[in-house]
Amino acid sequence: MDSPKRGGPRVRPSFVFCTRTCFPTPPDRMSDSESADPHSPSPTGDGQDTEPRDADGHEVARRGDTEAMEGLLEQGMDPNHTNEHGHSLLMIAAYSDQPEMADLLIEHGADPNRSDPSGSTPLMGCCFKGLAEAAEVLIEAGADVNATGARGATALMYAATYGESALVDLLLEHGADPTTTNEQGQTAAEQAAAEGHEEIAERLRQATAGA
Incomplete structure (x- = not known):
């Protein structure tokens, strides 16, 4: 995780700031073509609809279409399937704030x-985005709250850096x-303080003293 820059609160980038490639672009920052419904009919030369763009289920996970996902899983899709960037279905669902989809995928393995x-990890993405409900689903399913990612960053560091007090407490x-x-x-705690989140920093200092 890069050293926080002083002079104002950090603005969340469209990708996790530690590597800028850790998570997919969130739905609210996608272009129209990226966020379009992949199941919308698109005529071909023979008058037939094209195959859905999200045959692997990642767009279904992003949209939170649990009925469609149930169908894909029943057809044998691996619940741990990843796309070409190494992002799992669960990571996409969690980062897109789709807790019901995340729960469904976890139920299927x-x-x-x-x-x-x-x-x-998916939990780090939730903490980066401030998605407490999805984070809770992941934690209840056994997500490692102390896992370390790029440059040694943890979920707690993401939550602290971006001032997500509810997630810090969780x-x-x-x-x-x-x-x-x-x-x-x-x-x-140091990262929270550097970003001006003094209340969170103090909460973390107290937790450190009692650790």
Whole structure:
């Protein structure tokens, strides 16, 4: 995780800032062509509709279409299937704020700790985006709250850096370690303080003292 820049609160980029390739672009930042319904009919030369663009289910996961996903899973789709970027169906669902979809995938065997090539997990994506409900689904399914990703970043560090107090509390309640440091030697408390989230920083200092 890069050292926080001073002079104002950090603006969330469209990709996780530690590598800029950890998570897919969130739906509200997609272009019209990227966010279009892949099941919309598109005439071909012979008058037939084209195959859906999301045959592997990732667009279904992003939209939260649980009925369509049930059908794909019944047809034998692997619940841990990843796209060409190494993003799992569960990662897409969680990062797109689709807790019901995440729950469905987990029920069918999706691994809540499956990381992408950068080492980032679905839980880290939720903490980056501030998605407490999806994060809770993942934690209840056994997501590792102390997993480390790119540059030693943890879910707690993402939540602290972006001022997500509810997520900080949720993670601490489920055993997140506030003493962990990233590759630059920074704790979550130090990152929160650097971003001006002093209340969160103090909460983390107290948790560190009691660790």
